[in-house]
Amino acid sequence: MSSARVIAIDLGGTQVRVALVEGHQIQSRAALKTDISGGPAAILDQIVALIDHVGEGQDKNSIVGVGLSSAGPIDTEAGIILGIPTIPGCEGFPIRQALSDRMGLPVQIENDAIAAALGEWRHGAGRGFRNLVYITVSTGIGGGAVVDGRLLHGRQGMAVHVGHMRLAREGPLCSCGASACFEAFASGTALTERAQTASRLADSEFLQLTSKSGDVNARHVIEGAQVGDPQCRALVAEEAMYLGQGITSIIHAFSPERVIMGGGLAQGFDLFEAGIHEVIESDAMAPFKTIRVVRSDLGDDSGLVGAATMVIEQSSN
Numbered sequence: 001m002s003s004a005r006v007i008a009i010d011l012g013g014t015q016v017r018v019a020l021v022e023g024h025q026i027q028s029r030a031a032l033k034t035d036i037s038g039g040p041a042a043i044l045d046q047i048v049a050l051i052d053h054v055g056e057g058q059d060k061n062s063i064v065g066v067g068l069s070s071a072g073p074i075d076t077e078a079g080i081i082l083g084i085p086t087i088p089g090c091e092g093f094p095i096r097q098a099l100s101d102r103m104g105l106p107v108q109i110e111n112d113a114i115a116a117a118l119g120e121w122r123h124g125a126g127r128g129f130r131n132l133v134y135i136t137v138s139t140g141i142g143g144g145a146v147v148d149g150r151l152l153h154g155r156q157g158m159a160v161h162v163g164h165m166r167l168a169r170e171g172p173l174c175s176c177g178a179s180a181c182f183e184a185f186a187s188g189t190a191l192t193e194r195a196q197t198a199s200r201l202a203d204s205e206f207l208q209l210t211s212k213s214g215d216v217n218a219r220h221v222i223e224g225a226q227v228g229d230p231q232c233r234a235l236v237a238e239e240a241m242y243l244g245q246g247i248t249s250i251i252h253a254f255s256p257e258r259v260i261m262g263g264g265l266a267q268g269f270d271l272f273e274a275g276i277h278e279v280i281e282s283d284a285m286a287p288f289k290t291i292r293v294v295r296s297d298l299g300d301d302s303g304l305v306g307a308a309t310m311v312i313e314q315s316s317n
């Protein structure tokens with residue numbers, strides 16, 4: 001049998017990305033800035049336009065289905081958007097049915113970090129493991145898990161929102177409205193905020209130079225640490241400490257064989273790696289101390305590959 005061809009979609013607050021996938025190889029791709037102000041109807045139009053673009057010249061009958069990986073929380077059992085903080089105004093939108101009606105194809109949806117966990121499990125850094133946790137660390141923090149050889153979904157398909165584990169009674173405000181969540185301490189947004197404070201208060205030559213040419217963000221911290229700036233290295237060490245604390249709790253909760261880190265901050269994984277493992281080795285209970293954290297293999301494509309994999313595995317059942 002030739003490889004199934006599917007459409008994979010990754011819907012986020014910044015971009016909506018669409019790919020034509022054969023096997024697990026992306027054949028063509030296209031993206032647009034998410035039309036948040038246009039609401040769900042506009043976003044649906046964007047998705048359909050992107051699908052037309054990547055499928056141009058292709059035999060539509062060769063496409064077996066559509067997989068959508070979306071920022072959450074979305075109810076993947078009912079197929080509706082519950083409320084995505086980064087894409088407001090879509091609450092209650094029946095995205096699975098609406099997309100299926102437009103495309104005339106079966107559509108499956110998954111919370112993005114769960115789709116990414118599936119992508120990494122089948123085709124990336126999680127191959128061969130029966131237990132793993134994937135976390136994405138970027139604007140926020142999301143997670144997905146494979147437990148006992150099965151992708152974990154939970155009620156309404158919303159399992160593993162580990163970004164909202166509270167690490168302390170008090171702390172920085174979180175995007176969810178609570179405070180002191182893992183995400184509020186360790187996301188790229190949190191690192192950016194600490195970097196902006198540092199660039200105002202401290203004598204980081206690198207950050208001050210950067211801040212003159214625009215707003216300091218987490219990427220500048222990683223670049224500064226790479227060239228040895230002491231303030232950036234201190235910010236990176238602090239970030240690794242927060243990541244290590246959250247990951248240590250994740251390891252205790254799920255007992256994975258490995259933890260895979262993706263998202264924008266994974267670009268600086270080499271800088272965080274030692275600090276994360278130091279916390280695990282010091283804070284985890286003895287049988288958990290040796291668990292390793294690795295960088296995602298598929299990078300930005302974990303969710304797209306996972307969305308495609310979900311459709312391919314469903315269609316071959």
Ligand SMILES: [Zn+2]
Binds near residue numbers: 163174176177178184
């Ligand atoms: Zn939170």
